[in-house]
Amino acid sequence: MPYQLDNRPADLREQMYFPEIIRGIGAVTAHFLRNLFFTRDANPDILDRPRGLGKSDNVTIFYPEEKAPYPPGYRGLHRLVPRGDGLPRCVACYMCATACPAQCIYIEAGEYPGDPVEKYPVKFVIDELRCVVCGFCVEACPKDAIRMDTGEHAPPSYERDVQQLHEQALLRGPSVDYAGDPWLKRAAPSIPADKLAAMKAAATPYPADATDEYAQTPGFSVKALAAEARARSERGGR
């Protein structure tokens, strides 16, 4: 709540009404003139915009042209995380489809030719219109193959089909490789040898606890947030 209000009864001057109205006109006129004569600051962090004399008070963000970053942990559009060779990490295990309360994930499993072990999704469709954005699919996935870290929300569309994202549309974003990935460990034949070496070199160990690797929004850092919270409590601030 931005204002602390004390519920005292109006004094005589306030009961006369007119003086307070004139004061009110003065107050809004100050805003009017500031906004009329000075340029709006385009900084998406509104609280960081400079205020005061000679500055516009305008708090608008021109939405489609300018975007404020979503808050940390924002669950945006899904993406299928690619491996280092550009193929999806997903092994078509149906865990996400099973966990999904809206039942909006449709998977058809297939096998890589010449690789009798590894499965992959031939079809992977998420109906964003039915999705309730709960994030259970992300939690359920044993392979960190589906994430909601795009920082985008479902775009508007005139057709329903557009909202049904297929594997081609879903497979995007930075690739992720873990040292424990089975296809790396056993050197899956579907991965060319030189690629395999590069992927192994880039692979990270499975994290023991939450790290920035699991951060949902680009540019967001769990560690930085924790440090900020610590600093705040040390200051005794709000």
Place this chain on the structure above:
Amino acid sequence: MKRFFGMSLALVILVGALMALSGLFYLAAAGLGWGFNVWFGEPGRVDPALVHYGASLANVLTLMMVVLMISGSLLTVAERKWSALLQNRVGANRIKVFGNPLGGIPYLAADALKMLTKEKMEPQAATRMLYELAPVMAFAPVFCLFAIVPVGPAIDLGSIFSGAAGAGQTIALQVAKMDAGLLFLFAISSLSVYGTSLAGWASNNKLALLGGVRASSQMISYEVSLGLSLVGAMMAYKSLQLDEIVVAQGQGVLGIAPAWGLLLQPVGFLIFFTSGFAETKRAPFDLPEGESEIVGYFLEYSGMKFGMFFLAEFLEIAIFAGVITAVFLGGWHPLPIAGATEWLRAHLHPLAFASVGGGIFLAKMIVLMWLQLTIRWLLPRFRYDQIQQLCWKILLPAALVNVFVTGAAILIDPSLQLLAGLGLLTMVVVAVLVGATGKGAAPAAAHAHGGGH
């Protein structure tokens, strides 16, 4: 900073453009007045009536069609943009012409298109004739009110067409110079209540009927204080005609102060402003409409019929701005210094002087329209009993006291010095009341800015 200089420049250009515009209006009035005399009169003789008709016709076209209609329709856009500026927003800017929102002005075209092409719905059981008549009844009286507003000073026709047949004839930017003057204002402005109450009754809808009843009771109540608040000004300037009232405001009182209505009649100004506000039926007096929760008298109207109610409201704003400018803000007197007008009249070409006067009048009108919109966005709506109490228990007695005090002051000192002194005293008292903070000033916003939380 670029915007600061750009805006300042734009404001200066605006005032200049208004002056140029009123200069053109004078030329139109003079040309048509002179032309009427040449076309319809006997050659070699000047017929004052013909000159007058010609000038009036030109004024109808320029003042009512151009000034009033354009300011009325621009106000629909200005309401959005100005309210946005008051509330730290940007306002309507999504319609763009070549990527430029042009200050929201293209919304005018979009609004007109929407009003004209909307589906027309009519209640089946409506009283058909009255239903169709009501928007006209609401619109027409408001529209013709502007006829008595004197936008520019009267100048000699001979000074525009040197040696013309019309020398000795005066022309002014005023459609009708009526002896009844302000009485015409009261008579016609009270007619517009027929539009609203007919709309409520004829649309055969209980809610619309209630809206119409609310509208008529509110408007009839405020008629009374509206009329009484101007009685003081009528007595002080000894005239009912707005053009004579404006001329009378050029005299000096208390040294260099001009005898503007605001100085002589501050209480009258407040009462007139409030009552005029109630007459325009806009917040905080928008009980007849109450777009958001209570439904108004034009509930059953759609398309351009609704548009006429809507436009009538905005025209009323422009007209009240014009009347207040003429009666209280010195009309076309350019500077609030006694004698400045005479000095300008002596040193400028009559047409230039008149254009400056007309431009200043229009500029003052814009300021007053802005003030009305500001107050509309500043105050929440009154409750119905509060509206009636404000009118009958506060404004009406205050207006009566104002009439008596003004009368007594003029009786004691006919040169208006005493009245001006009283007015100055009132203004000082109001200023002290406004400046004095009560028990506690409004608490500052609790959020600190600049990050860190």
